[in-house]
Amino acid sequence: MHAAEQKEERNCHIKSHFHVAFTFIMKLLKLKENRDFRRVYNRGKSYVCPYFVVYVNPNRSKNVRLGITVGKKIGNAVKRNRAKRVITAAFSAVCPQITLGYDFVIVARTRILNVKSTEVSTHLTRLLKNAGVIEIKKDENIAD
Numbered sequence: 001m002h003a004a005e006q007k008e009e010r011n012c013h014i015k016s017h018f019h020v021a022f023t024f025i026m027k028l029l030k031l032k033e034n035r036d037f038r039r040v041y042n043r044g045k046s047y048v049c050p051y052f053v054v055y056v057n058p059n060r061s062k063n064v065r066l067g068i069t070v071g072k073k074i075g076n077a078v079k080r081n082r083a084k085r086v087i088t089a090a091f092s093a094v095c096p097q098i099t100l101g102y103d104f105v106i107v108a109r110t111r112i113l114n115v116k117s118t119e120v121s122t123h124l125t126r127l128l129k130n131a132g133v134i135e136i137k138k139d140e141n142i143a144d
Contacts, residue, residue: 028095031067031103040067040105047127051112051120052087055105056131064098066091067105074108083108089117090124097125097134 031037044057059065068087070080087106112120128134 029063029065031065037067040103047131049123052109053107054127057103059103062100065103070108079113083112086117086120090121093121094125099133099135102133
């Protein structure tokens with residue numbers, strides 16, 4: 001491979017990573033208002049796993065909005081913040097596959113403190129497939 005071809009390939013690779021990161025930042029918003037949380041709790045559908053509960057509700061915008069709830073039952077502030085970080089990392093890994101136009105509230109359970117974000121991500125993917133909000137590509141093998 002010539003030097004010019006290698007440089008062009010590197011530039012293309014950098015552009016594709018920038019594009020993915022940029023689109024992720026633009027689409028994902030956080031739920032902050034109490035009324036938004038209550039709307040998702042009351043009107044949304046819930047999906048349960050041992051580490052968290054996910055509430056899913058369609059919204060009127062073309063954005064994916066995420067709210068995270070971690071109660072004091074989880075532990076002190078350090079443990080609660082770790083739980084939020086693990087959930088956020090798992091959601092960001094799954095986010096490119098999610099169909100736009102949904103609000104999500106994830107409520108942490110005490111077992112989430114003993115797992116890593118990769119395991120949480122697999123459970124989140126499974127629950128969101130059950131909810132029907134993940135775009136399944138035709139060439140993807142579904143192993144459930």
